[in-house]
Amino acid sequence: MAYDELLGDRIRAILQEKRANFYEKKMFSGLCFMVEDKMCCGIHFDKKKHTDLLMARIGETASEAAMQRPACHPMDFTGRAMKGYVFVTPDGFDTEEDLAYWLQLCLDFNPLAKASKKRKKK
Numbered sequence: 530m531a532y533d534e535l536l537g538d539r540i541r542a543i544l545q546e547k548r549a550n551f552y553e554k555k556m557f558s559g560l561c562f563m564v565e566d567k568m569c570c571g572i573h574f575d576k577k578k579h580t581d582l583l584m585a586r587i588g589e590t591a592s593e594a595a596m597q598r599p600a601c602h603p604m605d606f607t608g609r610a611m612k613g614y615v616f617v618t619p620d621g622f623d624t625e626e627d628l629a630y631w632l633q634l635c636l637d638f639n640p641l642a643k644a645s646k647k648r649k650k651k
Contacts, residue, residue: 586639600621601618
């Protein structure tokens, strides 16, 4: 199953409203939003739970505080959580205000985030 296109539209609208320099990449069984060439946030379809999750790159400090929210969980694909990233269940981004809250955390961390290394073309 594909990711929720409506959620993608909601994220796009907020990023455009905030005048973020972003583009999209399909990955993680979903869609990733890159801001200033760095992974910022995305949509991941969890095949086990059959639901869409918001992937948020908010940094280690903010993720510690965010984990106190019931809809927030460590981002874990392989049995080991990725530091500085969280998954948010649909209850946590149901309203536009909630989604804007998470995206603002992502945008606040983005200038501090390291860009991934570019792959060399063969």
